[in-house]
Amino acid sequence: MYNRIFVLAAWLLAALYEPGYAGVPDTVDLREVQLVHRREVLFHSGQQALTIDREMIFRRAQATLDELLSAHLPSGILSYGPAGSLSTIRLRGAGSNHTQVNWNGIPLGSLTTGTPDLSLIPAFAADRLSLVPGASGSLAGSGTFGGAVYLSNEPDWSSPAGVRMKTETGSFGDRRLQAAFRVGNKRVQWDTRLIHHRAANDFPYHDPYLPGNPEVTQSHSSFRSLGVVQHVFLRLPRHHDLNIGVWYQDREKEIPAIMGSYAPGTAVQRDSSLRAYIQWRKRYTRSVWSAHAATVNDYMRYDDAGSGENGEGLHSFYHTRQTFAGTEYRRYFSDRLMADAGVRYELRYADVPNYGRIIRETHIHTYGGLQWKAGPVTTHFTLRKPFYTGYSMPLLVSLASRWNILSARWWTGIQAGNRYRLPSLNEWYWTPGGDPSLKPETGWNLEWMNDAYIIGFEHASTSVLIRTSLYSSYINNWIQWVPGEGYWSPVNYRNVWSRGLDMSAFFEHNTGSSAIKGKVAYQFSRATNRKVYDSQDILDKQLPYIPVHSGNISLSWETVRTGIRLEQQWNGKRFTTADNHPAYALDAWMRTDVGASYRIRLTGWTVELSGRIRNLFHAEYQLVRSYALPGRSFHMSVSLEWDHGRKSHH
């Protein structure tokens, strides 16, 4: 049904398309590219980042950010169940509210908890994803001890129109649809996206918490979500640019009981978000001035009627809103020196029953940066000073330097800086327990990075890249809820030292007609308590859910028509309690996913049929203790692509 609707819509758009702009060349020169570079891309360019482009986002048909990222970060994604369940990201020994997720400059984390739920973010809403582990606090602001994820949408001025649709059907009632329609010319680009995902999640699993480890079927676990993303990109006369984006996302999910329960879950949660931004930019010869405004409205409704007769059950509803406005100016003094400065105003509004009142807060951030190139060495220096009335906020400083030892073959770099996280609204205002006197979490990090091609070089037909990163970071005054006199309260609970090694080897071999790509990655992570405010018992213990060892392998082979891929993730033993009690530790696990595709060209359309098997060997594992996950599942998909004015990508 959906297919028919979208195919019809695609033809309607194609009919409206004005053919006069066919073959418009890409007129963006290098300087313009520099001028329109996003700030976080520019200043993080000295760091190792995971980048996923629109091609990969579309072709993987992975509906949400947690699924997309879990293939790359085997230990970083914690899902409280199957697709549609709460999923958080934990990087480099930090907590779930220590990694920022942004969409075109708008933070997607919950204002109440500070934690982004990745299962609420369909990857297809964006054209590009960039994950920077250990991102600078001076660049991203509050809560980047783990890192930052940047999602962005970009116009494709080189192509006047395009259609992309993909529908997938899978085991356990999993149905996905993503569609994008794009039309425009060299002045205007219109981009509409629809994303739908639903699943029954009625999978069988063995429940070790029940006598005899019986096989049971997951129940009360279905969900449905719908997202609509609309963009208009304008290139106005006199080098003015205007980007306007609106995103509505809605999801309703049933919350299942945990393993071992003799009764099904009864709670239902609905999350809705409306996000919008407008960005204006004026390009001068050697500088750019920009301004932006944005708003994010989040609604959450939770209903647990319970199974008690005539019970009132539990019901809660909240609404939060963030409004942003800011401006920044960037200037290239020479090819070697660039500096920028900006200011951002943020208004927070929260209508949460348990806060006892409507919360209105104003935050202001001022920031600036410097990029200096001296021969093979590029150095970035950034500063940020947040202001919030009545609260002492740290000055954030970051220094990153990258040395190209052998051009396009070997570079090495260091990055150091301090970071912070402002307490979330729940931590400040929840009644009872919330504590407005909580100190912000603070800390610093030091990282050494190295990229070396031991065979070939960047863009060579055959290459092997070894990527290494060594890091050490402190998180002080880590906030945690602890039981107190009659109720729980958040306290500045612990100081944590996190250090580790990320190591990856990338292999690529292109013959012209086919390409083989491979990756082997290993992560070593130690995150331990250095100081705990009320206990000596858990000093030097590994933080829960941080495996000391983890890794992944991916391998793909592609020709013009066919593609095969294999992905394997491995996660070492993880503790789930602060005292590292072995009885409650989770065993190591390994999951293997495979996929294959076949594509053909039909009158300008590229049609791809693909299939994938998730969890090929039916591994039984838990990402979060007691939350059941599906075993082997099968997925089949069909995609259609039409891109006017440009040759097929394949």
Next chain:
Amino acid sequence: MKRMWITPAVVLLLLAACTKETPAPGKYENGVWIINEGGFNGNNASVSFYDPETGKVTGEVFLTENLRPLGDVLQSMCIHRGKGYLVVNNSRKVEVVDIHTFRSLHTITGVDYPRYFLGVDETKGYLTDGNYQGRVYVVDLETCEITGQIPAGSGPEAMVKAGNKVFVANSGGWGYDSTLTVIDAVTDEVLHTVKVGDQPVDLALDADGYVWVLCQGKVVWNQNFSAIVAETPSRLVRVDPAIYEVTGWEIGTTGDYFNPKRMALYAPGDIMYFEEAGGVYALDLSAPEIPSDPLITLQPYGLEVDPDNGEIYVLTPGGGDQPGSLQRYLPNGEEVQSVSVGYFPNGAVFPEGS
């Protein structure tokens, strides 16, 4: 001659029949069971076995003996006729174990929101269902099946048996209540509803046969949670089980967000220990006068008294997801020992008949 042999055999048989059944000694004798509630949705509830003489704690007894985790939120445990009844609230079950070996014998299921178990007689037990519209399940101890339901107030919690009457504390649960439901332990019929005070949550029977009730007091917020529209202090209430006469004492104040949940009675000494803001207070029941200072300045998550010697057991949670601890005190408040137990310990259970 034949008759001579038969006579001693008959005597021995008769003697055996008259002697109280002595269970075979198991691994777990002469100790105290510590109930470790565990973190909500953590599935890490457990039972620890504490030997007061040696101070030794054996953790994860259920897991060790049954090779599977106990479940999620161990609300309470009751020993009745050689069996332990472990009420695992969020797993919606009651595990029945042999109290000497702690091996699982049955799992009672089909219960909605189980809170507390009470062994009523040889054949049946009661189990409270703490839902908004509360009820008491009747459990057949032979088959471990639910055989009936008795309507109760809102959020029924603890129970106590006084003669042939069972008193049920209707704590209000997710709402409000202020009554005890009185059930005829023979016919399973509701005899009476006694109004005692807001949010009655814990019960105890003293040496004179009076039922003591800990009422938390209530805090009622307006719809927007922006203002308290009603608040009552916590109370200790004494109920005469024969005529339902109620006598009460205020033990807390309003405005401190503190609602006590625990009390423990040392019947031989006529002393009631209860929790309030600031710690554990001791009340002499022979001349009840509410003390102004706590006996123990520690906020308990669980509070019990050894019925043999009057020693006080205070259980406190660890911060975050750390193990909690058991602090043992002499009746005068002097600390005897502190040991680490499981996660969120909320109570201790002493051997049957002690």
